[in-house]
Amino acid sequence: MSTLPRRRFLGLVGAGVGAGLVGTTSCGTDATGGGDGGGQMQVWVLQEEAQNVAHRVALDHFNQGSDTKARLVSYSNDGYRDKLHVAMGSDNPPAVFYNWGGGSIRAYARDDLLVDLTPHLNEDQAWKDRFIPSVLDAGQIDGKYFGIPARGMQPIILFYNKAVFRDVGVQPPKTWNELLAVTDRIKRAGIIPFALAGGDPWTELVWPEYLVDRIGGPQVFERIAAGEQGAWRDPAITRAITMISDLVQRGAFGDSFASVRWEGAGASTLIAQGRAAMHLMGSWEYTNQVTDQPEYAANDLGFTDFPVVDGGTGDPKAIVGNPTNYFSISKDTPNVDAAIKFLKDEMASDAYIDAWLKAGDVPAVTNLEERMDAATDPEFAELVYDMVAEAPSFQLSWDQAVERHLAQPMLDALAKVFLGQLDAAGFVKANEDAS
Amino acid sequence: MVAGVDTRTGEEAASDESPRPGPREPARPAVSRPRSWYLLPAALLFGLFAAFPLVLVVFLSFTEWEGIGDPALIGLDNWVRLFGDQRVLDVTGTTLLLTVLCWVTQTPAALLLGVWAAGPQRNRAILSSIFFLPLLLSTAALALMWQRLLDPYFGLATELGPLRNLLGTGTGAIAAIVFVIGWQYIPFHMLLYQAAARNVPKVLYDAATLDGASRSQMFWQITLPQLRNTIITSSTIMVVGSLTHFEIVLLLTNGGPGTATYILPFEMYIRGFRALEFGYASAIATVLVVLATTVSLVIVKFSGFAKMRSTLEGM
CATH class of the missing domain: 3.40.190.10 (Periplasmic binding protein-like II)
Known part of the structure; x- marks a missing residue:
């Protein structure tokens, strides 16, 4: 076993091999990298207009009260993972990114590229209690939380x-x-x-x-x-x-x-x-x-x-x-604190939950019964909510x-x-x- | 006489020259050739974007690497695995099949269109520029467009009746890829042939006309032999290009149905970006480089292209 200095090696590879490959497959809307300069942080999501309405609600609300402005960057499903993988290996990863938990972030967690959210969740029990435990736990890797539920179950x-x-x-x-x-x-x-x-x-x-x-x-x-x-x-x-x-x-x-x-x-x-x-x-x-x-x-x-x-x-x-999708935070960005604040303030906010319900998703938050009226189709929202609540296992x-x-x-x-x-x-x- | 292998003394060399009559070759002016540092920008770009990544890929093929973290040297493991991998063998077969099919379909079409476009016909310029359009579009856009067009229920493929499941059958999917690649690249090769066909001296046709040759005779006896070097150039580009098609497979068929349209570059991508086995993917990439280089060398060697004999010799 022998190793190279990691950052330098990755920078070289990112420039030479990966970027060229991925550049051809992804359909980025605007930014080409994960740059987070100048009081701005990128939030990476899939290119799904119906779903991104809710993300925009969260971002707009967050940006009103924050010096660090969050910007939504979306990529098509076909190229998203490759784009993310190259960005995670570079010096310039996205501050917050959308993922599927499990295998989609296991390599990043093992390589210590993600913020361990466990202490933050334990510190703020009220925040932790906002999410359905089985779904929050499904995002664990080796017993640690690396993702906050970011959309419906x-x-x-x-x-x-x-x-x-x-x-x-x-x-x-x-x-x-x-x-x-x-x-x-x-x-x-x-x-x-x-x-x-x-x-x-x-x-x-x-x-x-x-x-x-x-x-x-x-x-x-x-x-x-x-x-x-x-x-x-x-x-x-x-x-x-x-x-x-x-x-x-x-x-x-x-x-x-x-x-x-x-x-x-x-x-x-x-x-x-x-x-x-x-x-x-x-x-x-x-x-x-x-x-x-x-x-x-x-x-x-x-x-x-x-x-x-x-x-x-x-x-x-x-x-x-999929128990749900998650937002995870890269460790190597200048905006870690702002990113944590974003997840804390917005991921269980009433406006965000209502936007999801309106889009037809059923977010993985507790006490959702109170807000079911916001759903386009309360019958469907209840079916999903009950399905998850009653399920003995969620594979x-x-x-x-x-x-x-x-x-x-x-x-x-x-x-x-x-x-x-x-x-x-x-x-x-x-x-x-x-x- | 090549400098460096010349081991004779200066005297001998001089005496060798002396009996030769005729005027002395004038000394070349020192400024006629660019200085070697003129090469620097090109050499730097080539080194940074071609040679260096190539070396890196060869290095990575001896490592195990997930794309992040540190590559770990594992010796020849990837190579041992590669040569025992039935799947890579199958994929190489598909790659070669695709290469042959691309050449067989594109060359005649591009040649005929190019020769036609070189002529003086009415509307030729307008039609040529229309034929040229597909080349201007990005491959990704083309692949997505054809993917939608070939949707069996909502695309043009609906009109194909029983053949609408084109992308759902192995043969159909390969045919579709060959067709779309041809659709995109025939215009480029047509351009090569057009330029070459315009360079065929008109006197040859005039002489043939006087001798009573028919149009097809003129094509077979004059145009085709005159285009020989262009055919070789175009074929090399085509064959080497066919070994590197990737977006079209990813977006049009995703390697499917099943694994029917897996080709080496796609297999490399799957191994690298989906399976995170970048070391093994690099071994496949190295094979691709060797394969493409060998194929182009073979074409050049056996076609006599290396001698660069002008088709105008004797004129």
Whole structure:
């Protein structure tokens, strides 16, 4: 083992290799670096207009009472992580940045690039108590808090188009067998049973996540995430993958799902237009529909729990998805104090919570019942809130939970399952080969 | 006679020269060549942005590094892994397939369009500038545009009927990438051929016309041989360029469906930025550099381009 002086090495690499690579892929709105000069701090978020309304509310409010001005910088989902990774390795990281907790910041926490928020939270118990403990804890790395919940809780929900269900004459499925029956009837009516943006395999991951949990409970994946030998060979994995292959063969996702990309909202538009009947997707799907297809969101957007699998031992109340997104603070910025103040003052403020509720998100704060009136759709907000409150477990998305180098092989193998190129045994083998 | 290998004495060298008759070569004026420090700006830029990162990448290929923190030297581990990696082999196969397909589709199209654009036809200038437009757009914008156009439900692909799932099949996705790359770069190669075709001396065609040659005969017997050096230049750019396409794959297919459109630069990106295995990614990058250099050297060597013989010899 030998090492180089880190800063100098990183500066060189940042200039020469990384910047050129990333410059081509990200679609930055304004700034190209994380510069925080002159009483200004950057807050990095994704380029999602519907969601950034709430961030702007927080920033505007903060800027009124602060000498250090916060500025929102957004990048498209495709390039955000690369951009962030290069910036975190440079001398100029963003003061505050949006992340997914877990694997998305583990490397930064290990390398001591983040502000440990644990003492600040313990010091200010009232602040800490504002957040739902299970969600706040889900952002922990090695027992320390590195992120404050920065948007809604995002369980995966089974969305359905009420108008299509009415026309075909079916009810939302409660069990897997019902789901298969509903799928067949909808397909016979000439409608795609499930919208799916299969061009981006993470959208397919929600299926094994739920099925494995329903069949074998949360511990099946916990063993995989912990890197246990032979964990992928659990019969629950094999059964779930076989069920998915069967579903694909039934035509549950139409014949062209592999060409549909997530960016461009193809899948969401299909269900909104009634050309697809269901969509297994995160709660952000609802937020997007409220913005993009307000009429559908107001009238025909239905939602329900993922069905129970016969003979499965998992709790039917268990959920999967992203507990929430977090804001973390870089240690190496001149504005650490201002950044902490920003998170303290704004992340649980009434204005911020109301803005999220209005955008269709359900923030991970306690006592949300009092503010439910601000929600565009209180029924949906309550469903999400209750789902999280009642869930015995909230499994973080698999691609976020496993070590980074195992995520892509897993997604590639799953994509091949959906394409009919791999069976359950092949899927297990591909994942074992990668680890 | 090359200085430095000349071990003979000055006398011998002088006597070697003496029997040769004819006028002495005039001494070259000292100021006719730029001083060597004129090279400095170019050498600095090249060193900083090409040579140095290259050395760095080779160095990184012997380390394990997450992109932040300190790279740890691990010897040949990445290289041992690379040569036993079936996946890298598959990806290299796809890369070579893409390279061949790009050359096979782009060369004839660019050549014909270039020769056509060199002619005196009416509207030629206007049409040529329209053909040229795709080259002016950024690859990222093009890839995103085609991605939307190829959406099976809301894009133009809807009109393709059973073929609308183009990006969802391995063959279709590769075809789509080849098409979009061609769409963007054929104009550039067309420009090369246009310039070269204009340089073909008109007397050759006049003579051929007198001899009663047909237009296609003139193309095969005069234009094509005259364009030989340009074909080699264009092919080298095309082939080496095909080894480095990245944005188009990332944005148009994301390597999919499955792993059907993974090519080496994309695999390098996945290993580096998604898996945070920058050491292994650097090993792949080194392979790419070696591959691209070898391929261009081979093209130059076997095409006789190195001799730089003018196509106008004997004229």
